Amino acid sequence: MTSEKQNILDYFEGRFGINKSYFEGFGFYLASKGRVFLGPTSIGNLKFVSVGLLVVRISRVIKPTTNILQIFGKYANQNIIMLTKKQAEDYVFGMDLKIDDYASVTDGYVILKYANSSLGCGFLKNNVVKNMLPKAKRLELKFI
Amino acid sequence: MAFLIPEQFKERYSRIVDEPEKFFEIMDEHLPKSFRVNTIKSSVTEVISRFDDYGIGTKSVPWYSDAFISENPDIGATLEHFHGGIYLQELVSMLPPLLVRKELQKATYVLDACAAPGSKTTQLAALMENKNTIIANDLSYSRIRALRFNLEKTGVLNTAITNYDLRHFPNLQFDIVLLDAPCSAEGTVRKNNELSKIWSFKQINTHSNIQKQLIVKAFQLLRPGGSMIYSTCTFAPEENECVVNHLFDKFEDAKLEKITIDGLKISNGITSWNGTDFDPEIEKTVRIWPHHNNTGGFFLAKVTK
Numbered sequence: 546m547t548s549e550k551q552n553i554l555d556y557f558e559g560r561f562g563i564n565k566s567y568f569e570g571f572g573f574y575l576a577s578k579g580r581v582f583l584g585p586t587s588i589g590n591l592k593f594v595s596v597g598l599l600v601v602r603i604s605r606v607i608k609p610t611t612n613i614l615q616i617f618g619k620y621a622n623q624n625i626i627m628l629t630k631k632q633a634e635d636y637v638f639g640m641d642l643k644i645d646d647y648a649s650v651t652d653g654y655v656i657l658k659y660a661n662s663s664l665g666c667g668f669l670k671n672n673v674v675k676n677m678l679p680k681a682k683r684l685e686l687k688f689i
Numbered sequence: 690m691a692f693l694i695p696e697q698f699k700e701r702y703s704r705i706v707d708e709p710e711k712f713f714e715i716m717d718e719h720l721p722k723s724f725r726v727n728t729i730k731s732s733v734t735e736v737i738s739r740f741d742d743y744g745i746g747t748k749s750v751p752w753y754s755d756a757f758i759s760e761n762p763d764i765g766a767t768l769e770h771f772h773g774g775i776y777l778q779e780l781v782s783m784l785p786p787l788l789v790r791k792e793l794q795k796a797t798y799v800l801d802a803c804a805a806p807g808s809k810t811t812q813l814a815a816l817m818e819n820k821n822t823i824i825a826n827d828l829s830y831s832r833i834r835a836l837r838f839n840l841e842k843t844g845v846l847n848t849a850i851t852n853y854d855l856r857h858f859p860n861l862q863f864d865i866v867l868l869d870a871p872c873s874a875e876g877t878v879r880k881n882n883e884l885s886k887i888w889s890f891k892q893i894n895t896h897s898n899i900q901k902q903l904i905v906k907a908f909q910l911l912r913p914g915g916s917m918i919y920s921t922c923t924f925a926p927e928e929n930e931c932v933v934n935h936l937f938d939k940f941e942d943a944k945l946e947k948i949t950i951d952g953l954k955i956s957n958g959i960t961s962w963n964g965t966d967f968d969p970e971i972e973k974t975v976r977i978w979p980h981h982n983n984t985g986g987f988f989l990a991k992v993t994k
Contacts, residue, residue, distance in 0.1 A: 570820060571846060585822035585847045589798070589861050594833055596849040598841055615730070615772065616844040637771050661735070662772050681838070687766035688743040 549575060549603065556607045561614075561621035561656060571597070579603040583613065609654055611665035611678055618656045618663025623649075625656045626667070626674065630689055633659035639683040642667070642674040659689075695888055698875075702924055705959055711980040720879035720985060724764065724775045725783060726755045728815045729844045731774030739769060751952030755815075756783055773842040778808045781876070781977050781987035782869075785918040786812040788948060788991050789865050792916050796864035797821045802855050802907050803869050805832035807839035813867070814845040823848040824863075826855065855903050862912035870900045872921035872928050876986025879979060897927040901935045908936055908943060908992065916946070917992040922985060924976065926962040929988040933958075933974055934967040936992065945973040946991040954981040958990070 550573045557563040572586040574596050584597020598616075602608045618625070632642050636657055644650075647669075654677075655669045665682075667674035694713055703709040726733045733755060740747050745764065750756040758780075769775045786793070786809055793799070793816045801810045804825035813823055825840070825848050827833050833850060840848055853859075855868075873892045904919055911917050919936075921928050936943050948955065958974030960967050977987040 583846055584849055587797070587822055588849045589822075589824070591824065591849070591851050591859060591861070592853075594830075594850040594852050595837060597846050598844070612841050612844065616846070633768070637768070660739070660768070662731075662768070662774070664772065682771070682842075684771050685766065686768055686771060687763045688745065689768045 549573070549581060552603075553581060553601055553607065556601070557609070557617070560624055560654065561618075562623045563617050563620045567617060567620050573600070609666055611682065614656050614666045615663050618658065621656050621663075624651065624653070625658055626650060626669070628657055628659045628664070630659070633657075633664060634686055634689055636664060636667070636674075636676060636678065637684050637686050637689075639676055639678060639680070641676050644669065644672050644674055647672070697890065698888055705926070706978055707956070708980065712978060715980040715983070716878055718879065720779070721758045721983060722760060722764065722777070723750070723756060723758045723780045724777050725753075725812060726757070727773055727776050727811065727843045728755065729819050730772060731769065736769050736774055740767070743767065750780060752950050753780075753783055753787060756780060773844055776808065776811055776839075776843055778812070779877075779880070779985050780982075781922070781984045782808050783812060784950070784977070784987060784989055785809055785867050785869055785920045786816055787950070788918055788989065789867075789916050790816055792865055793817050798861075798863050799823045799865045799867075800863040800907075800910060801825045801867045801869075802858075802903070802910075803827060803871060804836055804850075805829060806835035809867060809869055810836065810848060811839055811843040811845055814840075814843070814847055817847060819845065819847050821847055824851055825849070826851045826853055826858065828852070828854050856906050858906065858910060861910060862915075863910050864912060864915050866907050866911050866915070866917040867920075868903060868907040868917065869920045870896075870903055870928075870932075872896050872900070872923040873925060874922050875924050876922040876977075876979070879985055893923075893925045893927050896923075897925075897931060900928055900932045904932050904936045905939055908940060908994065911992075911994050913942070913994050915994055917994070919990040919992060921988045923988065924986055926959060929976070929990075930958050930960075930962065930967055930971050930974060931965075933990045933992070934971055937968045937970065942994055944993045945970045946993055947973050948975045948989060948991055953977070956981070958988075
């Protein structure tokens with residue numbers, strides 16, 4: 546787990562500028578299919594259904610999850626897209642977003658923010674943000 | 690639509706409630722909707738200022754600064770609900786974690802013994818600032834799905850989920866144990882209006898027998914010096930005072946701590962029921978009657994070791 550943990554910490558710092566120190570006090574747990582969970586460090590000798598929250602999936606690349614970006618997004622300083630109200634509504638509803646002229650952001654996973662909240666994760670390519678929000682979390686907002 | 694209160698229910702509780710008519714009347718009334726600000730993801734100032742902007746009215750709760758009442762039916766369609774900045778939760782269900790608020794500051798290992806769907810677990814995690822460790826256990830695998838969903842939504846990282854029958858839980862020692870026991874749920878009637886369909890004396894006795902086994906095991910999992918909250922959302926003394934009294938019969942080192950909650954009207958536990966006298970200490974348990982604070986019904990005991 547040590548090398549995966551280091552890769553994950555390097556990824557969050559390199560891609561989003563999230564300092565490694567924010568992950569101190571948490572344990573990394575490797576599960577099947579390249580899934581890594583972030584949870585408490587000391588859990589005791591029990592048979593677990595799950596520990597903490599899914600933080601990334603590791604395949605050829607590292608894929609961050611909505612869960613984790615919603616929590617740690619506030620510590621990020623790069624590859625963040627500030628959404629308009631309409632874009633935020635569309636994102637929460639599950640739609641992909643067309644983004645014009647986002648010079649400071651590079652293609653790849655991005656943090657989507659609106660009104661001081663990190664809403665989650667998107668994948669930016671050719672000025673389109675692909676919606677990564679799990680279907681169960683999608684919602685038609687009435688107040689935003 | 691009015692529902693029928695079973696005669697046996699009326700007879701039983703007329704004996705222990707202060708104003709029976711007011712109690713029976715409010716059981717048929719709609720329960721105000723409430724939510725808790727999830728301080729892992731947001732803050733009271735942020736949520737309330739945004740709700741003010743939306744024109745969603747909120748009313749504060751005198752005994753808990755993170756809790757609010759709102760009658761707006763669309764509260765589930767707010768950005769704050771999507772993002773997990775608020776958690777829809779019945780007011781009385783916020784009480785068990787609050788009673789150990791001080792102890793949670795120092796606790797490193799906490800057990801939520803019957804955790805699903807996770808209202809109290811997510812609140813514990815917020816009070817612990819997402820640090821140290823909560824073990825959230827539930828017997829029902831299907832209910833664990835809801836628990837996982839809620840932990841994700843509220844951003845809870847300090848929790849691991851287990852699926853044991855509590856009676857066979859490995860012998861570990863916890864600083865704090867929450868036992869929100871499965872019960873006949875009489876106190877939730879204002880939410881679902883089905884008392885006449887679900888209520889039976891047999892139900893109460895079945896639950897009581899299981900609860901006695903659960904409280905014994907939960908107490909064994911508590912380290913000396915630790916605190917345990919036993920709670921139910923039912924009025925039945927068989928599921929409340931009788932269960933705590935059973936623990937007192939079994940363990941000499943079980944003690945009860947007096948419960949006070951500023952701004953909430955509570956009633957002391959009863960010390961005898963159907964001819965059986967309980968340990969006088971049982972008076973330190975509390976029952977929340979719906980007509981006293983316009984809430985659901987609840988029972989709480991704070992046990993120390």
